[in-house]
Amino acid sequence: MPINAVGREVPSEINGQKFKPFAGDMKTPPEGRRAGSLLRMVPESRSKVVSSLEEVIKKVGLEDGMTVSFHHHLRNGDYVVNMVMETIRKMGIKNIRVFPTALFPVHQPLVSMLTDGTIRRIEGSMNGALGEATSYGEMRETAVLRSHSGRVRAVESGEVHIDVAFIAAPTADPYGNLNGVDGPSACGPLAYGMVDAYHADHTVAITDHLVPYPAHPISIFQHNIDYVVPVDKIGDPNGIMSGTLRITTSPSRLKIARYALEVIDKVALRDGFSFQAGAGGISLAVTKFLGDLMKKRGIRASFINGGVTKYVVDMLHEGLVDVVFDGQAFDLDAVKSLKEDKNHIETPLAMYGNPYSSGGIVNMLDVGVLGATEVDIDFNVNVNTHSDGMLLHGIGGHQEVAAGSALTIVTVPLYRYRVPVIRERVTTVTTPGEVIDVVVTEHGIAVNPKRDDIIEALRGSKVPIYDIQDLQKKAERICGKPQEPKTTDDIVAAILWRDGTVIDVVYKVKK
Amino acid sequence: MVEAGTLEKGDARVVITDADKREIVVKSKLERLYGDAVRKTVEEMTQGINANILVEDMGALDWVIRARLEAAIRKFRGEEE
Numbered sequence: 001m002p003i004n005a006v007g008r009e010v011p012s013e014i015n016g017q018k019f020k021p022f023a024g025d026m027k028t029p030p031e032g033r034r035a036g037s038l039l040r041m042v043p044e045s046r047s048k049v050v051s052s053l054e055e056v057i058k059k060v061g062l063e064d065g066m067t068v069s070f071h072h073h074l075r076n077g078d079y080v081v082n083m084v085m086e087t088i089r090k091m092g093i094k095n096i097r098v099f100p101t102a103l104f105p106v107h108q109p110l111v112s113m114l115t116d117g118t119i120r121r122i123e124g125s126m127n128g129a130l131g132e133a134t135s136y137g138e139m140r141e142t143a144v145l146r147s148h149s150g151r152v153r154a155v156e157s158g159e160v161h162i163d164v165a166f167i168a169a170p171t172a173d174p175y176g177n178l179n180g181v182d183g184p185s186a187c188g189p190l191a192y193g194m195v196d197a198y199h200a201d202h203t204v205a206i207t208d209h210l211v212p213y214p215a216h217p218i219s220i221f222q223h224n225i226d227y228v229v230p231v232d233k234i235g236d237p238n239g240i241m242s243g244t245l246r247i248t249t250s251p252s253r254l255k256i257a258r259y260a261l262e263v264i265d266k267v268a269l270r271d272g273f274s275f276q277a278g279a280g281g282i283s284l285a286v287t288k289f290l291g292d293l294m295k296k297r298g299i300r301a302s303f304i305n306g307g308v309t310k311y312v313v314d315m316l317h318e319g320l321v322d323v324v325f326d327g328q329a330f331d332l333d334a335v336k337s338l339k340e341d342k343n344h345i346e347t348p349l350a351m352y353g354n355p356y357s358s359g360g361i362v363n364m365l366d367v368g369v370l371g372a373t374e375v376d377i378d379f380n381v382n383v384n385t386h387s388d389g390m391l392l393h394g395i396g397g398h399q400e401v402a403a404g405s406a407l408t409i410v411t412v413p414l415y416r417y418r419v420p421v422i423r424e425r426v427t428t429v430t431t432p433g434e435v436i437d438v439v440v441t442e443h444g445i446a447v448n449p450k451r452d453d454i455i456e457a458l459r460g461s462k463v464p465i466y467d468i469q470d471l472q473k474k475a476e477r478i479c480g481k482p483q484e485p486k487t488t489d490d491i492v493a494a495i496l497w498r499d500g501t502v503i504d505v506v507y508k509v510k511k
Numbered sequence: 512m513v514e515a516g517t518l519e520k521g522d523a524r525v526v527i528t529d530a531d532k533r534e535i536v537v538k539s540k541l542e543r544l545y546g547d548a549v550r551k552t553v554e555e556m557t558q559g560i561n562a563n564i565l566v567e568d569m570g571a572l573d574w575v576i577r578a579r580l581e582a583a584i585r586k587f588r589g590e591e592e
Contacts, residue, residue, distance in 0.1 A: 417570030
């Protein structure tokens with residue numbers, strides 16, 4: 001197997017498909033043309049409503065071995081994936097490739113479908129039980145994980161062809177116009193589902209809020225939707241929305257946020273700057289502190305790319321930012337603002353950070369603040385596996401935000417409980433050190449040596465600056481050296497860089 | 512029976528019960544990463560104590576485990592006197 005640019009041994013073939021080894025960001029040029037979906041004849045009826053999932057699955061002609069896709073805007077409150085997959089299982093259709101943007105603990109019922117022949121593999125993020133089952137080798141074929149933009153690229157390039165896209169729609173009309181801002185299961189944007197709607201051979205909207213034609217606003221337009229299936233409930237609002245997101249109260253996490261703020265202030269803060277927001281505890285704190293500092297200084301941001309939360313909406317309403325780009329809403333304030341505020345814009349995921357496009361939002365970002373499970377002394381980041389080798393998280397937008405932002409900051413505690421976060425070598429490489437600029441911990445920060453400009457800008461700052469090796473040694477002194485993960489040589493999952501090259505693999509874990 | 516510590520994340524709970532010879536049971540949330548290290552610490556700190564020693568580790572740092580063990584051992588010896 002070839003060794004890639006981050007020193008990992010990776011396969012050149014996965015599930016019978018050829019893949020190139022990771023060669024560095026923007027080092028592998030694209031080939032070919034955008035892939036398309038089936039052309040279809042306009043329906044005879046003025047209604048595309050079909051009364052049951054079973055009937056619609058028959059109509060689209062789903063067969064053994066085909067690929068079905070889902071979006072994850074309903075997050076851990078989603079009912080749609082389970083109801084569709086259960087119908088497929090009951091109909092006796094086998095060997096399905098499931099291609100979600102992400103799956104959550106609520107999708108645990110799919111675990112039994114890995115072994116009963118219904119699912120041959122999942123290509124997408126797996127948070128929780130499915131990741132665990134995959135780690136123990138229960139999936140027949142190899143899982144493939146892509147970032148948000150990597151998934152868009154895979155669909156547009158034809159690397160993954162979707163036979164049927166099942167699109168959870170909080171609001172739909174009978175002719176297939178969809179939005180996510182109204183209805184009992186409102187989730188905000190439908191950004192993740194858009195590429196599927198454009199590129200799948202067949203498209204099915206599933207809704208619990210059927211409104212008269214035409215639905216408005218419209219996120220996904222009627223000419224891309226073949227059928228509309230009304231059901232009782234597409235999700236549980238308590239799992240869709242994160243409730244009131246709270247800023248961390250942990251003194252050490254707040255210290256991390258303050259150090260990150262200091263770095264942003266010294267390196268990037270100026271009128272018209274832009275940044276990427278998230279919903280993690282530290283990220284929320286950075287957003288809140290940044291807003292306060294901007295107010296004090298009279299600085300205005302040109303845009304925030306979300307992960308939109310109440311904190312971002314507050315900044316929009318206070319005039320601290322001109323535009324909010326929204327690919328995902330985390331709370332009801334964000335949903336309401338998306339519906340009402342003209343300068344709060346729903347962005348298709350293809351606009352986010354696809355490296356094989358004419359440029360995404362991430363390329364216009366000045367500051368990206370990201371989290372990590374592990375960071376190593378080469379600044380490589382792992383967000384997929386735990387230090388014991390278990391595959392438990394997806395990539396999200398980590399890769400493209402890191403690659404696109406002019407200043408990429410990773411905020412992490414030096415260790416979590418007893419597990420060192422800064423290590424000699426990450427368990428899995430998700431994002432290469434070449435696109436990470438500053439690592440911020442509660443003990444101090446480390447700057448990627450290739451960014452002399454940042455080291456220069458931080459001269460005279462109060463933040464303690466260390467070599468990353470020193471932070472790693474400190475973490476090991478406090479925690480002790482952990483045992484090596486007990487893994488076998490069997491590859492259970494491949495981690496792709498956003499350009500479709502293989503950056504790392506995940507090995508089967510011994511029980 | 513004596514005990515020290517809690518089952519909070521990052522802490523450890525130690526329970527010592529009378530017995531004729533030493534028997535150590537370690538249950539660690541971080542078994543795959545620190546199981547051996549925790550057992551080594553418990554082994555070392557409980558030399559010569561003939562009792563059942565249960566350590567439930569919730570991901571505690573080594574010095575936290577040591578402090579909880581010391582507290583439990585002192586209580587245990589206090590009861591014996």
